[in-house]
Amino acid sequence: MTTASPRRFLAHLYQDGPHNPFPGIKALERRLGHALPYQYGSNEGLDMPHHTLGGALGTALADLSRSYADADAWQLRQQLAERLGVAYENLLVDAGADSLLALMMRATVCAGERVITSAGTYPTLAYFARGLGAEVIEVPYSESFATADDASSSRLAPDLAALLAAARQHDARVVYLANPDNPSGHLHSDADVRALRDALPENCSLLLDEAYHDFRPDAAHADHAPMARTFRLRTFSKAYGLAGLRLGFMIAEPDDVAMLTKVRIHFAVSAPAMAAGELLLAHPEEAAAHVAGVIDCRDRLAEHLRSLGAEVLPSATNFLCVRLKSAELAAQVQQQLMAQGVLITRSPHPSLGHILRISTLEDSLVPGRLARLEQAIAEERRS
Numbered sequence: 001m002t003t004a005s006p007r008r009f010l011a012h013l014y015q016d017g018p019h020n021p022f023p024g025i026k027a028l029e030r031r032l033g034h035a036l037p038y039q040y041g042s043n044e045g046l047d048m049p050h051h052t053l054g055g056a057l058g059t060a061l062a063d064l065s066r067s068y069a070d071a072d073a074w075q076l077r078q079q080l081a082e083r084l085g086v087a088y089e090n091l092l093v094d095a096g097a098d099s100l101l102a103l104m105m106r107a108t109v110c111a112g113e114r115v116i117t118s119a120g121t122y123p124t125l126a127y128f129a130r131g132l133g134a135e136v137i138e139v140p141y142s143e144s145f146a147t148a149d150d151a152s153s154s155r156l157a158p159d160l161a162a163l164l165a166a167a168r169q170h171d172a173r174v175v176y177l178a179n180p181d182n183p184s185g186h187l188h189s190d191a192d193v194r195a196l197r198d199a200l201p202e203n204c205s206l207l208l209d210e211a212y213h214d215f216r217p218d219a220a221h222a223d224h225a226p227m228a229r230t231f232r233l234r235t236f237s238k239a240y241g242l243a244g245l246r247l248g249f250m251i252a253e254p255d256d257v258a259m260l261t262k263v264r265i266h267f268a269v270s271a272p273a274m275a276a277g278e279l280l281l282a283h284p285e286e287a288a289a290h291v292a293g294v295i296d297c298r299d300r301l302a303e304h305l306r307s308l309g310a311e312v313l314p315s316a317t318n319f320l321c322v323r324l325k326s327a328e329l330a331a332q333v334q335q336q337l338m339a340q341g342v343l344i345t346r347s348p349h350p351s352l353g354h355i356l357r358i359s360t361l362e363d364s365l366v367p368g369r370l371a372r373l374e375q376a377i378a379e380e381r382r383s
């Protein structure tokens with residue numbers, strides 16, 4: 001087990017336990033080496049016929065709904081381990097990346113301790129940290145603008161040096177980095193992320209949110225290796241389209257996985273979600289085709305908006321961002337599109353109010369769909 005000094009987890013977790021009181025029937029069957037078809041011991045064996053559920057949503061879903069999923073996610077972790085080239089013990093499955101953020105906070109941060117994040121990045125981590133009474137310290141993005149001679153100088157990115165400086169200054173427990181980032185779409189290189197991690201104080205963990213990992217240009221050859229003092233989060237919500245089922249996983253060192261397992265909600269992942277994840281991993285070509293389509297659509301939308309004169313930020317995700325000069329105009333565009341039934345995202349953070357984020361779906365390319373945005377781009381060009 002991880003040693004007590006320096007401390008990255010709550011102090012009491014370095015002692016024995018707590019132990020999950022309900023490892024579940026699937027784990028028991030594995031231990032016994034045989035099935036238990038007559039289940040009279042808990043909720044699984046109930047006689048509920050599920051006519052309504054089965055009729056509306058299908059009998060497979062109704063059947064799965066009677067049982068808890070395997071608390072160890074044995075099958076899914078085996079599949080992930082094989083696919084990613086990591087060990088089973090490096091993997092922890094939970095109900096989406098958000099649940100993993102909450103779990104990681106719960107196991108590492110006490111009230112009054114400090115967590116570092118970027119001002120305007122994916123806000124859920126800060127929300128969970130504040131809920132625990134932690135102090136959230138936000139550092140500004142590093143931002144530069146395209147010039148007439150150099151369009152490639154357009155950049156909005158989490159500032160790794162500033163995150164590190166804040167972690168040191170505030171003796172932080174956790175640094176959060178989304179890579180690729182939401183909402184900027186920026187991708188830092190693996191080498192830069194490792195350098196950040198290496199330079200963090202020993203009692204500070206890197207929470208590396210890789211929810212958009214599958215959309216990285218180098219995803220096919222990407223490094224999935226567990227990194228010391230680092231929690232890498234992935235999700236089935238994006239490349240696999242399962243946001244509504246809630247499924248995600250973490251890659252970390254076995255000792256860190258074991259620490260988090262002490263406090264995780266053991267049946268948080270539903271049986272339908274687990275089964276869907278197993279199924280889609282067994283047919284990876286479907287997610288791969290989806291990702292390729294999203295990237296193609298993203299590139300076409302970026303090209304179209306750039307041809308109108310928009311400043312489109314480089315993106316390694318399934319969305320792209322248009323940077324307007326004024327937050328007021330961005331707010332107006334968002335509201336007017338919403339009135340037409342078109343939902344795009346504008347960060348609620350005051351420092352990023354001028355950024356509009358558009359998920360890159362084929363439908364976003366339908367002529368006229370984003371007409372108000374196109375008009376705003378033209379207005380800014382004229383001004």
Ligand SMILES: Cc1ncc(COP(=O)(O)O)c(C=O)c1O
Nearest residue numbers: 096097098122178182211235237
């Ligand atoms: C950076 C980032 N992390 C985590 C999540 C949440 O993912 P999940 O649906 O797996 O909870 C999102 C969702 O948009 C996200 O953008």
